[in-house]
Amino acid sequence: MRNSSLIKWMLLAFIIFCGNxxxxxxxxxxxxxADTDDPSIGESVLKTYVxxxxxxxxxxxxxxxxxxxxxxxxxxxxxxxxxxxxxxxLNVGPNDAVLFYFVGHGWNRRLSTYPSMIFGNANTExxxxxxxxxxLEEVYKKLRAxxxxxxxxVADACNGDRMDEPQVTSTRxxxxxxxxxxxxxxxxxxxxxxxxxxxMSSSQRNTFSYSDPKGGWMSLSFQSAMGEMYxxxxxxxxxxxxxxxxxKEKTMAEAQxxxxxxxxxxxxxxxxxxxxxxxxxxxxxxxSSSEPGKTSxxxxxxxxVTNYVNxxxxxxxxxxxxxxxxxxxxxxxxxxxxxxxxxxxxxxxxKAFYDNLGQAVxxxxxxVPQHCKPSLQTVTGWVxxxxxxxxxxxxxxxxxxxxxxxxxxxxxNDLPTxxxxxxxxxxxxDR
Numbered sequence: 001m002r003n004s005s006l007i008k009w010m011l012l013a014f015i016i017f018c019g020n021x022x023x024x025x026x027x028x029x030x031x032x033x034a035d036t037d038d039p040s041i042g043e044s045v046l047k048t049y050v051x052x053x054x055x056x057x058x059x060x061x062x063x064x065x066x067x068x069x070x071x072x073x074x075x076x077x078x079x080x081x082x083x084x085x086x087x088x089x090l091n092v093g094p095n096d097a098v099l100f101y102f103v104g105h106g107w108n109r110r111l112s113t114y115p116s117m118i119f120g121n122a123n124t125e126x127x128x129x130x131x132x133x134x135x136l137e138e139v140y141k142k143l144r145a146x147x148x149x150x151x152x153x154v155a156d157a158c159n160g161d162r163m164d165e166p167q168v169t170s171t172r173x174x175x176x177x178x179x180x181x182x183x184x185x186x187x188x189x190x191x192x193x194x195x196x197x198x199x200m201s202s203s204q205r206n207t208f209s210y211s212d213p214k215g216g217w218m219s220l221s222f223q224s225a226m227g228e229m230y231x232x233x234x235x236x237x238x239x240x241x242x243x244x245x246x247x248k249e250k251t252m253a254e255a256q257x258x259x260x261x262x263x264x265x266x267x268x269x270x271x272x273x274x275x276x277x278x279x280x281x282x283x284x285x286x287x288s289s290s291e292p293g294k295t296s297x298x299x300x301x302x303x304x305v306t307n308y309v310n311x312x313x314x315x316x317x318x319x320x321x322x323x324x325x326x327x328x329x330x331x332x333x334x335x336x337x338x339x340x341x342x343x344x345x346x347x348x349x350x351k352a353f354y355d356n357l358g359q360a361v362x363x364x365x366x367x368v369p370q371h372c373k374p375s376l377q378t379v380t381g382w383v384x385x386x387x388x389x390x391x392x393x394x395x396x397x398x399x400x401x402x403x404x405x406x407x408x409x410x411x412x413n414d415l416p417t418x419x420x421x422x423x424x425x426x427x428x429x430d431r
Contacts, residue, residue, distance in 0.1 A: 035104030106157025
């Protein structure tokens, strides 16, 4: 009888223990994509890959309090097919964390201030880059949509409008990484005690990200700042905001030592402590009030159209206008060949942007409440018409790019309307 009672109590304890989600070990999904095969930066990328998948992964596995499930991709496995499959099939628990890190080439499609990552084949024609590229911000959104407790999405990649990549430098003084004794409580706090998400890239839009044989400058700063924050010698604030600031400071300082500039960018999306924070209760209430089926949603006021304007796309238009105006004012039979080459390069680089201009200038339309969509479509409809006309006239000019003298006539005919339509878009939306 006593043995029977003991067995029952043991079974009950087992059920309680296993059924209590607070006792379950949560997972850190650690996803790394590194273009180690690239002929220009492969060596540098490999150094960052080794740090992430060896040093950092081992440290997090040992001290973070999370079960680390690594998904590393390098060499030929660093491709869009593996990225899409990994992100789409990722199964995330409500208390899990996700760390995504890309290191390789990048460019900006003018759809976001953050770069588009190139997964191999970086030296292909710009028109083909669309197929081998994915936007960092889109990856961030897809991962956040899986509702992890916390997510950190990082890219060490150039963020320029063109595919002009900087040379790998070997003149920079090596950033010495001193051995660090980890403080487990700091790693537990970083990866267990925060909710929300952060996206980070190594450089601002239209600027380079630099590297040397030791690694990417931002990645080295990331490594240094991470080691600094979880070190037993660290006495400052342990937070993702402080960490991001240190990465930015260190990268800018290293660039300045080499007489150049590089400034990482980041956005902290509603990160707040899990325990002991009034913000937690407030945020939880705001989330629950927006659940499907709540009547408050149907009464939500519609936002102004300016809330949906993509400032990055407008910046792209502003950058193009001076060149278009110059071509119109200066092109003639004497310099037709030169301007034909200029326009052809411009059109090849920016065709994808202008093909989707009507959508590109509004980057959050998918998030518009259903009852607000008709009015927004009415207000923004004229942008689609302008964009369509611009694209059609671009195509007509490009048609004669191989016939410079004919291109002169076509450019003189069509550029004034293109310029006018783009100026109209800026006038109405650039406020």
